[in-house]
Amino acid sequence: MKECKHHNCRTLIKRGAYCDRHKQTQSKYYNEQRKNDDAMKFYRSKEWRETRQEVLKRDCFTCVMCGGTANLVHHKVEVRTDWSKRLEMSNLESVCRNCHNKIEHYK
Incomplete structure (x- = not known):
């Protein structure tokens, strides 16, 4: 068991990096950052x-x-x-x- 990686979240999880409550938030943020193609091309x-x-x-x-x-x-x-x-x-x-x-x- 380990803690969720979301800031100040102490929920214990068996797998992955985030608890069920924060998985959606992190995926949404990640996908939002991927929208700008020029920025992603730059980072590569x-x-x-x-x-x-x-x-x-x-x-x-x-x-x-x-x-x-x-x-x-x-x-x-x-x-x-x-x-x-x-x-x-x-x-x-x-x-x-x-x-x-x-x-x-x-x-």
């Missing part, structure tokens, strides 16, 4: 992969929020909000998955 592009790697190296693979090991790069201003900032190094920060989930949850 060579220029993003290279920039992402540069940011992780710049930050020494360290989460800027908690100091843990970073494995994600977060856009301070989202790609969908301002396309021109998608590759600006000053708009990018290295974060761990837990901190990224917290950032996204509080939007």
